Amino acid sequence: MTSIILAIVIGVAFGAVLDRIGASNPNMIGKMLNLTNLNLAKTILLAIGTGSVLMFAGQMLGLVDVGHMSVKAAYVGVFIGGLMLGAGWALAGYCPGTGVVAAASGRKDALFFIAGGLLGAAAYMVTYPMWKSSGLLDSIAGGKVTLGTVPGSKFEGITALSGDILGIVLGLGFIVLAFALPERLTPSKSELQPAE
Amino acid sequence: MAMNWKIGGLLLGGVFFLAVLLVKPIGVSTQFVILDGIIGDAVNSELVTKTEEGYTSTNAYLAKSNGKYAKSVMNPLNYSFIFVLAMAVGGFLSVLTRGGISARERSIPELWRANMGDGVALRYGAAFVGGFIVLYGARLAGGCTSGHMMSGMMQTSLSGYIFAAGAFAAAIPVSLMLFKKEA
Structure with a gap:
């Protein structure tokens, strides 16, 4: 029961924040990916950095249970799948989570995204044996690994560096990157861009 | 219209941290498989079956990892x-409390309209095809933007970096090709 209450509380918060930062707005996604407005990229970088610093600092202080970490396996299919997701994300303006939020916020195209998504997931379920036998799902570089070695974690590190310290350093790096990234990377067509 | 990125980033990072602190890292795309499984099992009850140790499925993907997904299909009232x-x-409450989204925007997003015109069939078709590719890719990769990119990179997992490299390597060129006009 507790886990259901947590699912509701954290899920509601996540959905609301995705809406407020503009992640479920295909215009914001499009402007981020065509490099004309990187505010959302700055948000995401700051979020990854903040989450990383809090989590690893919390683990070092013993306040966060290292057992909650869940590291996914690395294999060639991760990159191929990433390419596919990226292409579809750019085309539709939605990823799985933001598509759900967008549909709930009344965007009709997001309903078509979800329908397509259910079919795409079903297509993968059917073609999974083919991928499995191709070897592209076989672990590379140790599979479920972190960049440093996190004390007390069941996941191995690809380096012997302290995983906690590295996590905090990389987290701070993401935060610095968030501040350093300009608002746009492509030259503005007119000097007078309308305000958002 | 979107909130300041500094506040937004701290809030979003806070939610990801809260999830790890209290339960586990956030992920979404697996649940498309679970819903497919629920629909599939409603149509054909042979799809997922109970075994002595747990659950299994005639579908190899649902049956993998000792029927982990098959179990969720049979018990949809689970955390994820x-x-x-x-x-x-x-999302619904957040949009409601900020005054909703205009009917025009709800039908076709402005940036799409500026580049591709007012045809709803084209937009809905693109959203459908996009959804198909996104979820097929997410399942092949074993996670999506939230599970791999956000939760993964936050935990310094190698797979998160590989996924993000692939996602942006495709997303940026496709977007630059599709959306040349600014809205």
């Missing part, structure tokens, strides 16, 4: 599935 339903509620 409710989490995604709650996301929809959160």
Whole structure:
């Protein structure tokens, strides 16, 4: 029961924040990916950095249970799948989570995204044996690994560096990157861009 | 219209941290498989079956990892599935309290309209095809933007970096090709 209450509380918060930062707005996604407005990229970088610093600092202080970490396996299919997701994300303006939020916020195209998504997931379920036998799902570089070695974690590190310290350093790096990234990377067509 | 990125980034990072602190890292795309499984099992009850140790399925993907997904299909009131339903509620409430989205925008987003015109069939078709590719890719990769990119890179997992490299390597060129006009 507790886990259901947590699912509701954290899920509601996540959905609301995705809406407020503009992640479920295909215009914001499009402007981020065509490099004309990187505010959302700055948000995401700051979020990854903040989450990383809090989590690893919390683990070092013993306040966060290292057992909650869940590291996914690395294999060639991760990159191929990433390419596919990226292409579809750019085309539709939605990823799985933001598509759900967008549909709930009344965007009709997001309903078509979800329908397509259910079919795409079903297509993968059917073609999974083919991928499995191709070897592209076989672990590379140790599979479920972190960049440093996190004390007390069941996941191995690809380096012997302290995983906690590295996590905090990389987290701070993401935060610095968030501040350093300009608002746009492509030259503005007119000097007078309308305000958002 | 979107909130300041500094506040937004701290809030989003806070939610990802809260999830790890209290339960586990956030992920979404698996639940498309679970819903497919629920629909599939409703149509054909042979799809997922109970075994002595747990659950299994005639579908190899649902049956993998000792029937982990098959179990969720039979018990949809689990953390991860409710989490995604709650996301929809959160998004809905957030939009409601900021005054909603215009009917024009709800039908076709402005940036799409500026580049591709007012045809709803084209937009809905593109959203459908996009959804198909996104979820096929996410399942092949074993996670999506939230599970791999956000939760993964936050935990310094190698797979998160590989995924993000692939996602942006495709997303940026496709977007530059599609959306040349600014809205």
